[in-house]
Amino acid sequence: MEVVLCGVDGSELHMYKGEMAWVNEQAPVVFGDEIIGRVSSIGADAKACRGLDVGDLVTVESRWPCEGCRTCDTGQYYLCEKRNVFTGYGTLPMSHAPGLWGGYATHVFVPEYALAYKVPEGLSERTALIACSPLANGIRWVEKGGTKPGDHVAVIGPGTQGLACALAAVRLGAKVTLIGLEADCERLEVAKGFGVFHTVAMERGETVDVTIRRIQEAAGDVDVVVETAGAGTAKKLALELVRPLGTVVNVSVTTPAEQPVDWPSLIQREVTLVNPLSHPGAVDRAFELAQELLADGIDIGEWITHVYGLEEADKAIEAAAYKLDVRPVKVALQPR
Ligand SMILES: [Zn+2]
Known part of the structure; x- marks a missing residue:
């Protein structure tokens, strides 16, 4: 998947500075778990079972279910007991092939069990980014x-x-x-x-x-x-x-x-x-709500006030953490 927009979080400043022990243990990792992109390459089986094709605008959840465990079977795959809560985008080590496990990049790899969703017609990349994770x-x-x-x-x-x-x-x-x-x-x-x-x-x-x-x-x-x-x-x-x-x-x-x-x-x-963790099973509903909001004249995509290129990722993180002379609502990276 070619990344078109990736959300930047103020808390990533702590990870970036090495202040979070669990990230240090996984490092090196590629940050970024709020990802909107386009399908750049897809196998025949995946195309058939997912109903996706090259060029489709999609999002992919940062965690996905395993073949079967207590938490995945009950729908809370963000707490998968077989893998652990750090197995996903923004947290999987680069040493885990093929290494493309974060949205602060031009491309991410979407594995077999990952949950990818086509962005509905009429939602912009920015609106989809706010919907896919924060709204969900x-x-x-x-x-x-x-x-x-x-x-x-x-x-x-x-x-x-x-x-x-x-x-x-x-x-x-x-x-x-x-x-x-x-x-x-x-x-x-x-x-x-x-x-x-x-x-x-x-x-x-x-x-x-x-x-x-x-x-x-x-x-x-x-x-x-x-x-x-x-x-x-x-x-x-x-x-x-x-x-x-x-x-x-x-x-x-x-x-x-x-x-x-x-x-x-x-x-x-x-x-x-x-103490809920993340948004299993809520992405489709978030896209629906984003569409309803648009119809009512509210575009959550406008919350993205600052967009940076990939080479300015450090600046984007500092901006999101209020460390620069700007007061963004939401910061995003645009790799292209
Ligand atoms: Zn599991």
Whole structure:
């Protein structure tokens, strides 16, 4: 598959700097697991069984099922027990033939069991890129929180993933509050365009208690919190913001020392804590939702504000991590 667009993630800065032990153990790897490309070569059997041909615009999921194990058989192939969670695009070592296992490249190899999807007519490369992973995650994570129409859903962190969760919740009929920092004003503004009820820009030094009061006064008690930011303060906010019998959806990671959990408080309010990983079985639905959104005048492809060439991958990663003098919503690499 010839890569036409690959998503760049702020967390890749930590991998790039060698701060993530599990990546170092796999290295050298090719980054990039949000991939849109065109079929450049395909065998006769694959052509027949996949219904694809050279030139088709496709995406491929970063993980795929094995021949059979407990988690793959139940549909959660991102947790394959035979391979391990690091076997996929962006994480497979280059030493594993043919080495083309990441979207920061001109080409990726699509193996027999990989899940490739044709991008529907009418979706641009950019719209497909946001749909194929961030929106697919958003759909699944909001559902994992048990979100129902009319619920008040608070999403912490207005990065691409937080925006996608907020959008998925809005489309489910929830009342959505999106929470960020003052530096996130461009991203919070994007959310106002697709119907979030309320946005909160936390001020420097603002305590969690103050933020909770601001949210409750503006929009009432929170039924579901989706925590996408990863910082210790964000985790604390998530666990204290949710109402008794509510649900916290934890999808972001940071170092263990920064993740306080007040276990007694979770029992005293009977809070449900769920930890979904990625988006098995959600890509087709994300493409459908992206088409519905387009029909309603919302193009999630516009979230891609900065595009870099392959030779500027380091700059793209720094931009995505807010290390340059730009405030992107979503960064992508365009190898051609
Ligand atoms: Zn498996």
